[in-house]
Amino acid sequence: MxxxxxxxxxxxxxxxxxxxxxxxxxxxxxxxxxxxxxxxxxxxxxxxxxxGLIETHIHLDKSRIIDRCEPEPGRNPNVVPRVAAVKSTFTEVDVYRRASQTLEGCLKYGTTRMRTHVELDAGVELRSFEALEKLRKDYAWAIDIELCVFPQEGLTNNPRADELLVETLKRGVRVIGAAPNYDPDHGGQIRRIFQLAREYDADIDMHLDSGNSADDMDIWLVCELAREYGMGGRVTVGHGCKYSTMPPADLARLAATLADAGVAVTVLPATDLFMMARDQDHSVRRGVADANTLVELGVNCSISSNNILNPFTPLGDGNLIRIANMQANVCQVSHSRRLRECFAMLTDRSARLMNLKDYxxxxxxxxxxxxxxxxxxxxxxxxxxxxxxxxxxxxxxxxxxxxxxxxx
CATH class of the missing domain: 2.30.40.10 (Urease, subunit C, domain 1)
Structure with missing residues (x-):
């Protein structure tokens, strides 16, 4: 010993x-x-x-850019254009520097495993990816990092993003994501991501169903494809803000579909609180999916940070325990067993979501x-x-x- x-x-x-x-x-x-x-x-x-804690959904590549983005214009956060406007300033050195600062904050608060999402498109090419690959290797003494590549600014209308996804998958990336909210063809993007996942034997982790009502949810198609492709246990969706607007009976029906398809949900309370309900100027809805209720209905869930110090979330420090506390406050969680489940959503449930066999x-x-x-x-x-x-x-x-x- x-x-x-x-x-x-x-x-x-x-x-x-x-x-x-x-x-x-x-x-x-x-x-x-x-x-x-x-x-x-x-x-x-x-x-x-x-x-150790597991950060299942974070964007190291675009953390700490709030100081270089245009200020928020009123109640419309206009976040994707504001970030896209500064992507040309991203260099490998710049991304590495910002990402390492954020990563070190996560380490100091007890994170030992991480999945970071990486944007690929013509605006940034592979600069962020290369920086995070180097970061992954340089910080292996303290943390295991997994990269999830995805097209933030559209895929069906963005052939360069498709080419870059394929290139990184050929280089060994084994998690691919999506952001259909920002694609003119939601279903087309989702289907293409499932095709690529099957071709390269990759897991899927999508940004899905941010919005202020339960209308036009993409989760039904994701669950259908997860069953069709036999990918139960290998598909995750992040955000799910629309699920917070559903009556209990409808949420139970959704949870049964998620559980049957083997699709997990990552709730991102800091970003979702900041971004949702911008159509309201009083009695503002919260827009945070109730992870505890989903777990109790049979869905695997994690809680994570998402963005730190950028237009999507101009606050944060990498403290996952603080994020779990925020989730508990927003969803009015008080019983000890439910608080214990929140901790599991930073640890054991996150490991299951990421298919970590040695955690x-x-x-x-x-x-x-x-x-x-x-x-x-x-x-x-x-x-x-x-x-x-x-x-x-x-x-x-x-x-x-x-x-x-x-x-x-």
């Missing part, structure tokens, strides 16, 4: 007695009470220990271990508790001391 994390409470059963986690060769070698080994150790002091505190898995300043998952979410220390493959990557009061 090389190292031991002692006195750890596990998220699956924090009420049980603490255990020790033995690490050897970068992997978890043992989980039991009071491991009888004399090796270097970290005392978790009976705090909550997980395998979790289990013998044989990578020794990715994060100690939170909390004793239960629900406390971590309710009180926005920070991590105290993080390890990646058994090597310490983050130390965040507790704040201290100095009384006179």
């Amino acid at each position: 090389d190292f031991v994390i002692r006195n750890a409470r596990l998220p699956s059963a924090p009420e049980d007695p603490p255990v020790d986690i033995g690490i050897q060769g970068g992997k978890i070698a043992a989980i039991e009470a009071s491991l009888p080994v004399d090796v270097p150790f970290h005392d978790a002091e009976e705090n909550l220990v997980c395998a 979790g505190i289990a013998v044989g898995n990578p020794a990715d271990v994060v100690v939170f300043d909390a004793t239960t998952p629900e406390q971590a979410v309710a009180e926005v508790r920070a991590p105290l220390v993080a390890f990646k493959r058994g090597i310490r990557t983050v130390t965040r001391p507790r704040a201290e009061l100095h009384a006179p």
